[in-house]
Amino acid sequence: MSIELSMPKSWRQETKPHKFCPGCGHGLVLKALGRSIDELGIQDKVVFGCDIGCSLLAWDFFNVDTVQTHHGRTTPVITGIKRARPDRIGVAYMGDGGGYAIGSQHLVNAAMRNERITAILVNNANYGMTGGQMAPTSLPGMKTETSPYGRDPEHTGMPMQGPEMVAAIAREGAYVARGTIANVRQATTFIKRALENQMAGNGFSFVEILSTCPTNWSTNAKDTWHFVEQEMPKYFKVGEIKVPGTKEE
């Protein structure tokens, strides 16, 4: 009896099961990306760049040409590829630390220049790979290894609202959305639209996906799901924020 594996066609079966922690949201985000690549039929056109942090584990995730870059530097590497080879579809995959802290200047300027690339940022509200430190996206009061008494906005500011910032500075033609692994169907739609927006040559495409990190949150399944589904969207609003051709409110 053969078992039909429910994996996107663009996934690399030899490297599954993947290396992310149990309960980690990366697998679902990469499933959403894989399904989008499949549906658009672009597996041979995509160049996938993954950041350092937990994102680095995606380096052999797809049967798609992939480069692992440095912490925060995936956006410029994919930008460099896209500028030299506009026929490729560039995807920069990163976490909240890579995109909003160490690589924030790259995200800002890629958005300013309306680079024809797609950036996907996984927001799990902490630095996962390094052991659960406070991230730009850690919520007020959230306990992390570097905010053991809870994040105090007086000292460390409020969490970064990345898509809102990108939407504010990006030009017409940019696509910006925030999805969540609590709604994979919607997240897939957003990622697919972000890829289509690049393929149409409209402009910069940016999708943040709210995700989980039970290992560092020290939460069981129920509390993990509650946090990503109920708590995170109170501060990080889920939905499309900037869509080309529509009037902004």
Next chain:
Amino acid sequence: MAKPIEGEKRAFMTGNEVVAWAALAAQADIMYGYPITPQNEIMHYWTRLGPKFEKKFLQTEDEISAGFTTVGGVLSGARAFTATGGPGNILMQESISMAEMMRIPTVMVIQQRGGPSTATVIYSQQEVMLTTHGGNGEGHRIVYSTATHQDLFDYTIKAFNTAWKYRFPTFVLGDGYQAKMRESLTIYDPEMRGVKMVPTVPLLGQEGMPGVDREPSLLRNTFNTEEELYAIIKDYQQEYDRIAPELVEHEQFACEDAEIVIISHGVVSRSSKMAVHELRAEGIKVGYFRPITLRPFPADDLSGAIAKAKLLLVVESAEGQLVKLVRQNLYGHSILPIEGLLKPGVGVTSEEIVDKVKALAAH
């Protein structure tokens, strides 16, 4: 489309302009860059000349990005380059360490300025250690130190071929004096001189369906175990040692019977050359040695050149960076004393060298 340079012609231009013309002659596809003095005019000329030959340019948000977009361009199969100096060189070391680890044939032109810190925008030879051994690795890179505008033209072209042939990041190490001064040289179409450009290939984004027609390109710089990394670095070192004899270049004269050998590189070696001619005319037995590749270093050639010497004099516009390379490469081959004429961030004239040699010879 017409070639940027048909045949060859004499020109009188600044070093930065020379680099732009050389990159065009080498059929470079794209330059990524961020403004910093003294390399700016490389971008200025590239952005003026480039569009006529369908060449691209991207001005990035900083040198970190200029380095990493260059890495991206090279990965996509473009003959890509960037240029910087000083603090920009520091920021680019991060992308170079990735290029070292992943054998990405980047080309970078460095126009050295005073250091440390912002220091001066003018000139120095203080980026020797940074350019040859910067980054958190073993310095698996190739560095050409130019002395003249002709060198800048020749070695910028050569840098692309060296990088793509050997797959190690390659540098052209100039300086602010070379960048800004005008000098005559011959610019030419490399093909006419029998120089064939090494073809570039995409390291990502090749033809065919990955996983079906071919394996996907999966490129990483992170490893799970110490042993995995160890095996790779040992392999790179072995490869580097194997190719080093093909790569090393130097220039020497009057060393056969020299009692004092002057060692200098880059623009300073021009003063050394004049000084040796003057001193020889006065009957003083002095020789001239100039490493052109600072990494790999022409250690055997230097050992040979100093066979009869009693003393070495290192002259540089830095506080002993070339001295370090000389010591390191002569260790075990020579116990000669090494004197220095060290002028960090300042040019050196032939008169100063003549005086120094005479003072040393009198002892």
